[in-house]
Amino acid sequence: MAAGRAMWDQVQHALTVLTGTAMLIAAPIDTAGPFASIAVLATLHWWYRRTGREALRTRETGAAVRYLVGAVPLTVLMFTASPLGAIMLLLLYPHVWTLLPARQAMAATTLTMTMVSLIFVWHLGLNENSVVASLAAALGGMILALAIATWIRTVLDRNRTQAATVAELLATRAELAAANRERGALVERERLAGEIHDTLAQGFTSILLLLDAADVDLDTDAPQARLRLSQARVTARRNLAEARCLVATMTPPDLAAASLADALREVVTRFGREAAVATEFEVAGDPRSLPTAAQVVLLRAVQECLANVRKHAEASKVRVCLRLDDDRVEVSVCDDGRGFRNAEGGFGLDGIRRRAREAGGRCTVTSEPGEGTAVVVELPC
Incomplete structure (x- = not known):
């Protein structure tokens, strides 16, 4: 927008200087004609500075009409004082076609060319040659005006299209940014939910189970109860460390x-x-x-599987295997517990699958009622 206003200003100044210089050079020194023409030219330039710049900036109908109501008569009056005033038509026509709709612009152009043609005949005198010259000038002016109009309309349409495209791109970018923020927040919530489930929730479950066991042993086996309380204390400290790491997003x-x-x-x-x-x-x-990320995925998977064994499997034996090959790493957790149907599973197994998938790997769960459970997490490395 600022570049467009600067262009109009530069063209206005250049044509004003060119027209004024041509008037001074072409007119006899002992006449007052050029000074009257230059006075009108200066008035036209002032009128442009006063109203034209605002009209071209805002493109409002009222501002456009106010500017053109002054610019058209001033240009015609200047041409009346000096035929060289026709140079300013090179700026007036673009202004008309830029500021007015096509139908109104055509009417304003036709009116201006009609007045200019009549004044041209007046300059040359009413005769056959002046009429032919006037018609030729009017025809040439019409062709010039239509060429200018076509060019301006093409530029305006392209600018409008580009502006609409830019606005659409900005809106799309804003939507994508908002979607990315929402997606980022969702991913972070899922990450925190998984971390809490895999660490704090399991720790609290262990503490409760140890405290329940200590309560059972308190009257019959005091040493065993104290051992359970000690284990609960250790688990609580470990949970506190996990919470601090979770807040700081550390290893x-x-x-x-x-x-x-x-x-x-x-x-x-x-x-x-x-x-x-x-x-x-x-x-x-x-x-x-x-990689640390792969280690965290495998560690959390084993922790979750062991938590599930503690809570659900009623197993007597658990086997954990870490296998490292050239291009992959695998951890498996197998128990001899009561098992479950593969369609079953809760947030914990879903969390293991999600973590493995995000790391580019996979999680396989094999279980049948009464046959135990095997969970295998495989990652590329």
Whole structure:
């Protein structure tokens, strides 16, 4: 918009200087004619500065009519004083076709050319040659006006199309940004929900189970009750560490100072001790460094599977295996519990599947009632 106003101003100034210079050069020095023409030219320039710039900026009908009601008579009057005033028609026609609808612009152009033709005959004198010259000038002026009109309309249509495209793109970008923000918030909520379920909720479940067991043993086996309370205290501290890591989005405490294999071994051993279930942990393949994101997915998967065993499986034995191949890593958790139908499953298994899918891997669950359960999480590496 600012560039368009600058262009109009530059053309106005250039044509004003050109017209004024031509009038001074062409007119005799001992006549007052050029000074009258230049006075009208200066008035036209002032009128443009006063009303034309605003009309071209706003494109409002009232502003356009106000400017043209002054600009058309001033241009015709200047042509009356000097035929060189016709130079300013090169700016008047574009203004007319820019500011008015096509029908009104055509009427204004026809009226202006008619007045200019009559004044042209007046300049030359009423005779056959002047009439022919006037008609030729009118025809040439009409062709010029139509050419200018076509060019201006093409430019305006292109500008409107581009403006509409830009507006549509901006609106689309705003919608995409809003959708991305909503998607980001949803993803973050899902991540937090999964983290809370896989860490804090499981920790609280362990604490409650240990406290219930301690309550049962309190009257009959005080040493065992104290052991349960100690285990609950350790679990609470671990839960607090998990909560702090969750808030800070840091590496889980189990992985902070240990490899994935060591972290899994510690998780499995701790589960067996707290749940009184026989456990077995095995590592197959050459241990190597894995991306932290992959380690977190595998660790959370094992934690969730063990939590499910504690809450639902009624298993007597659990086997966990970490297998590292050249291009993939796999962890499996198998129990001899009561199993379930594959169609079943809750938020925990859904969370394992989601985490594996987001990491480019997959999760396979195999279970039948009375046959135990096997969960396998496989990731590329």
